[in-house]
Amino acid sequence: MIAANKFLFIEQALEQRNQAHQLRGMYPFEPQNTVQGVRGDRQLINFSSNDYLGLSKHPLLIEMAQDYTQKYGTGATASRLVTGTYSIHQNLEQQLAESCGYEAALLFNSGFQANSTILPTLLDRSSLVLCDRLVHNSLLQGIQASRARFIRYRHNDLQHLETLLVQSAEKSYSRILIVSETVFSMDGDRSDIDALVQLAQSHNAILYLDDAHAFGVLGKTGMGLAADRAGIDIVINTFGKAFGTFGAFVACSQQVRDYLVNYCPGFIYTTSLPPAVIGAITAALNLVPTLESERHYLTQQATNLRVELQRLNYNTGQSNSQIVPLILGSEEKTLHLSQWLEARGVLAIAIRPPTVAAGTARLRFALSSQHTPQHLDQLISLIREWHESQS
Numbered sequence: 145m146i147a148a149n150k151f152l153f154i155e156q157a158l159e160q161r162n163q164a165h166q167l168r169g170m171y172p173f174e175p176q177n178t179v180q181g182v183r184g185d186r187q188l189i190n191f192s193s194n195d196y197l198g199l200s201k202h203p204l205l206i207e208m209a210q211d212y213t214q215k216y217g218t219g220a221t222a223s224r225l226v227t228g229t230y231s232i233h234q235n236l237e238q239q240l241a242e243s244c245g246y247e248a249a250l251l252f253n254s255g256f257q258a259n260s261t262i263l264p265t266l267l268d269r270s271s272l273v274l275c276d277r278l279v280h281n282s283l284l285q286g287i288q289a290s291r292a293r294f295i296r297y298r299h300n301d302l303q304h305l306e307t308l309l310v311q312s313a314e315k316s317y318s319r320i321l322i323v324s325e326t327v328f329s330m331d332g333d334r335s336d337i338d339a340l341v342q343l344a345q346s347h348n349a350i351l352y353l354d355d356a357h358a359f360g361v362l363g364k365t366g367m368g369l370a371a372d373r374a375g376i377d378i379v380i381n382t383f384g385k386a387f388g389t390f391g392a393f394v395a396c397s398q399q400v401r402d403y404l405v406n407y408c409p410g411f412i413y414t415t416s417l418p419p420a421v422i423g424a425i426t427a428a429l430n431l432v433p434t435l436e437s438e439r440h441y442l443t444q445q446a447t448n449l450r451v452e453l454q455r456l457n458y459n460t461g462q463s464n465s466q467i468v469p470l471i472l473g474s475e476e477k478t479l480h481l482s483q484w485l486e487a488r489g490v491l492a493i494a495i496r497p498p499t500v501a502a503g504t505a506r507l508r509f510a511l512s513s514q515h516t517p518q519h520l521d522q523l524i525s526l527i528r529e530w531h532e533s534q535s
């Protein structure tokens with residue numbers, strides 16, 4: 145029976161989140177530069193953005209975004225298959241494919257959109273998907289929408305994956321897809337790409353990797369961990385993180401690209417990325433290979449932060465990238481530390497279930513090459529102070 149209050153389910157769902165200290169909200173943050181901004185009346189050092197190289201405010205990206213806007217206008221005015229493919233879209237796709245060492249590349253309007261629409265296009269009800277337990281929600285959305293049989297293997301446990309692959313041989317699936325991230329977004333640890341390639345090849349599975357947090361930061365010339373590697377069938381990269389702009393692309397074979405152009409709804413039925421965004425991405429693509437010393441510095445800073453947190457006996461998981469989690473477990477404690485830091489000039493957003501697994505609430509420090517050693521010192525000494533206040 146329909147309840148008298150037809151929005152009772154919303155009231156109850158929100159109350160449930162509230163009771164569990166999991167209610168989410170948005171609080172305006174005005175950026176002043178790539179690592180600092182103002183929230184309320186407080187100036188904060190931002191340790192929560194994914195602007196890993198500080199490119200979001202780089203003059204070359206801004207200039208090219210402005211230049212393309214002047215030349216082509218503010219909107220691409222149609223979908224790609226209608227009149228929304230300009231030469232700037234095509235040139236960028238070609239340059240992306242070459243830079244990553246893949247036959248072809250295809251732009252998408254966001255990483256979320258790419259994952260949630262490409263996966264159902266590749267799968268059917270008779271397919272099997274084996275995916276890492278900690279993959280991003282956009283990948284789960286795509287998998288669930290496909291209605292394929294879906295099993296999650298234990299995080300980075302490739303023996304578990306192999307067991308599932310062996311078991312799958314007894315069934316007659318139309319195809320098998322293995323899905324993982326290369327750098328996990330909330331843990332900052334990495335998957336073993338060589339082993340995934342080997343498993344995919346020996347079981348004739350399609351390997352689908354999301355390289356969002358490595359793109360720009362890791363790999364040869366910063367093109368990600370999946371660049372220039374044989375045996376990976378489909379790679380998703382996003383521009384909203386180290387590239388400092390917006391959008392995403394898939395790197396794949398020409399045949400897969402042709403298939404997506406013909407069958408992928410999230411590619412076909414949406415307005416093409418606007419010229420300003422294409423301009424900023426193009427500028428970033430020219431710039432990123434030159435930022436080797438920034439990448440080196442970023443890696444070093446992340447190592448320093450992990451060492452300091454571990455010295456205080458904090459759990460930083462298996463982090464091995466610019467993403468450093470401080471896993472406290474309890475939502476309340478995590479929120480307390482986040483608010484305590486904010487009151488002292490440091491912004492580090494609490495990440496709670498359901499974004500992460502129950503019992504693993506954390507602060508996720510996302511470092512940028514623009515954070516100075518003083519910024520890191522400030523963060524570390526504040527955490528030390530909080531730590532002492534707790535004992």
Ligand SMILES: Cc1ncc(COP(=O)(O)O)c(C=O)c1O
Nearest residue numbers: 254255256280329354356382384
């Ligand atoms: C692993 C991963 N894939 C995809 C996305 C979505 O990308 P976008 O922000 O471009 O939608 C994110 C980030 O939110 C992510 O962390």
